[in-house]
Amino acid sequence: MSVLLEKHIVELLQERDEKAISLLYEHYGDTLYGVAKKVVRDEELAQDVLQESFVKIWKKSDSYDATKAKLFTWLFRITRNTAIDKLRSVNTKSDKEIQMDVSDVYNLGVDSIKPEFMDVRENLDKIEDKYQIVLEALFFQGMTQQEASDELGIPLGTIKSRLKIGLRELKKIYGPSMMLALLLNLL
Amino acid sequence: MKEKIKIFLDSDLLEKYLLGTTNQQESLQVERYLAMYPEVRETYNELQDNLEVFAKLHAVKTPEGLKNKIMARIKSENSSRRKFFRYAMAASFAAVMFAGASYFLWNQNQNLQEENVLVNNKIETLKEDMRLELEDVRNQFIVLNNPLTKKYNVKGNKNAKELKAVAYINPVKKLSYINVKKLPHLSKNQSFQMWAEVNGKMINLGIIDESAGQEKLLALPYADNAVSYITIEPKGGNNTPTVENIVAKINY
Numbered sequence: 001m002s003v004l005l006e007k008h009i010v011e012l013l014q015e016r017d018e019k020a021i022s023l024l025y026e027h028y029g030d031t032l033y034g035v036a037k038k039v040v041r042d043e044e045l046a047q048d049v050l051q052e053s054f055v056k057i058w059k060k061s062d063s064y065d066a067t068k069a070k071l072f073t074w075l076f077r078i079t080r081n082t083a084i085d086k087l088r089s090v091n092t093k094s095d096k097e098i099q100m101d102v103s104d105v106y107n108l109g110v111d112s113i114k115p116e117f118m119d120v121r122e123n124l125d126k127i128e129d130k131y132q133i134v135l136e137a138l139f140f141q142g143m144t145q146q147e148a149s150d151e152l153g154i155p156l157g158t159i160k161s162r163l164k165i166g167l168r169e170l171k172k173i174y175g176p177s178m179m180l181a182l183l184l185n186l187l
Numbered sequence: 188m189k190e191k192i193k194i195f196l197d198s199d200l201l202e203k204y205l206l207g208t209t210n211q212q213e214s215l216q217v218e219r220y221l222a223m224y225p226e227v228r229e230t231y232n233e234l235q236d237n238l239e240v241f242a243k244l245h246a247v248k249t250p251e252g253l254k255n256k257i258m259a260r261i262k263s264e265n266s267s268r269r270k271f272f273r274y275a276m277a278a279s280f281a282a283v284m285f286a287g288a289s290y291f292l293w294n295q296n297q298n299l300q301e302e303n304v305l306v307n308n309k310i311e312t313l314k315e316d317m318r319l320e321l322e323d324v325r326n327q328f329i330v331l332n333n334p335l336t337k338k339y340n341v342k343g344n345k346n347a348k349e350l351k352a353v354a355y356i357n358p359v360k361k362l363s364y365i366n367v368k369k370l371p372h373l374s375k376n377q378s379f380q381m382w383a384e385v386n387g388k389m390i391n392l393g394i395i396d397e398s399a400g401q402e403k404l405l406a407l408p409y410a411d412n413a414v415s416y417i418t419i420e421p422k423g424g425n426n427t428p429t430v431e432n433i434v435a436k437i438n439y
Contacts, residue, residue, distance in 0.1 A: 021261050025254050033253075034245040047253055054257045055264055068218070070232075072239045077207035135241060138202065145199040160199065167237045 006071050013061035021058055028072065032079045038140040039083035049086050053079040080140070131166030134159055192224050201227070205234050327404050330355045330362045339437060343417075347371045347434035350417070354407070354437050363407040365415065365437065367395055373419065380420045382428045385410040394424045414438050 005027070012020035029050070036049035056078050064074050127135075137148040138159075145163070149156040195201070203209045204217040220227045330336050336357040343350025349371040356363040370379055381392035385408050392407065395417070407415055417435040418428045 018258070018261055018265065022254075022258060025249075025257060029249045029254065030246040031239075031243050033249045034247040035242055037247050038245055043250075047250065050249070050253065051257050051260055055260055058261050058264060070235045070239070072242075073205065073235045076238060076242060081207060139206070139238065139241060140245075144203065144208070160197065163199075163202065167234065170237050170240055 010064065010066060010071060013057075013064065016061065020061070021054055024057065024075065025054065028075055031072075032075060035076060035079050035140065036083045038136070039080060040087050045086060045090065046083070049079065049083045052086070053082045056082060127166060127169045131162050131169060134162040135166045135170075138163060192220075192226060195220055195227065196230060201231055201234065205231070205238060323406060326360075326362050326406070327364055329360055330357050330364055333357050333360060335359050341365070341435050341437050343371065343434045344436075346419070346432065347417075350435055352417075352435065352437075354415070355404075356409075358411075361409040363409045363413075364404040365407055366404050367417075370395065376422045377419055378422050378424065379434070380418055380424050380428070381405065381407075382416045382418065383408050383410075384414045384416070386413075389428060391424070391426070394420075412438075 005023075009020050009023050009027075012023065032053060033046060033050050036053070037043065037046040040046050040049055053075075057075060060078070064071070069077070133152065134148060134154075137143045137152060138145065141148075143151060145156060145159050148154070149159045152159070154162070200209065200213055200217055201220075204214060209217060221231055222228075336355050339354040339356065341350075341352040341354055342348075347370075349369055350367075351369040352365055352367040354363065354365045365381070367379075373379070379395040381395055383390045383392055390408055392405070392415070395405070396403075407413075415437040416428055416433050418425075418430075419432040419434060420429060
């Protein structure tokens, strides 16, 4: 997202203009829906999560502080936390079970592979699975590094180093020019 | 210092902060590091970029119609908020009206209380006046009906030949009254005034009101061998009697 557009959206949010939500949905809707889906692993639940997240985004719009986080980081936090809360509320009993359904969580679901994302998927495949698993566990599954270490049976130190390497790999794949291509591809 | 930053970056605080899972104390610590060390800030920005890229890798096309649903929710959220503000406005307006009405009523109550005190005082004064009047009438009755009461016919001297008055004196009850029957006409700036010399002291008994009627009895202070005078004085009365203007003298 261009810095200018991001600024424009933030301004609209602060002016409490509904157009901000429309623009956010157009530019981040798919990504946030993907985040929600990754966490709750259910299409209907993910839709609920996205709705609730946007309502929260709208309600909390005056609490967004650009000096503390980029707009996407803020949107991501709200969506992820809403999704985790949703997951806990629908299935408080088998929290662990949901989190650790590895075959479903850590492989890319067939339904999520769509032609427009193919390039991205290919690129994602360039990151070794062991890094991807750690990244997903931390970013999407609501695990702390300690929890990821326990659940995945990987020592904490390894989790830390895999996270760092994984992120570095990600950066290698997506340099600034690649980022643009990626965004164009996604929007 | 480098060591401190390294330890900080090695901990997962920054990652936790990125995801918004730090507690308040941890957040403050991270924000302090972000403000103080450019390399921490740089790492944080990198993490944010990576998060965005990583999340976008998992983007999934949103289903048709979801956007409309969300926009409708936002709209209803707004209208309920506006509704809330409308209610809040109405409530504040009502509160202001209530306060105003309360003040008005309180004020009115205060005024009524003051008025009540005034009216009560008036009633007291009236009662006292009535009591005095009644006592006066009773005394008149006693004087007039008592066989020991002596009646004196008073006539004016050469200065006021027309003047006629009757005095009633009762030495037993020590009461005396005078009834001025007729007064000669005086010029506009003059009036008749009554006096009594009691035990060598001259007492001003007041101006005789010509319009008061002929049946009005005026009380006189009683003393043995008292003398009353009627004099012509300037309008409004005088402090001491003008001896050359004495028109009648009553000994009793």
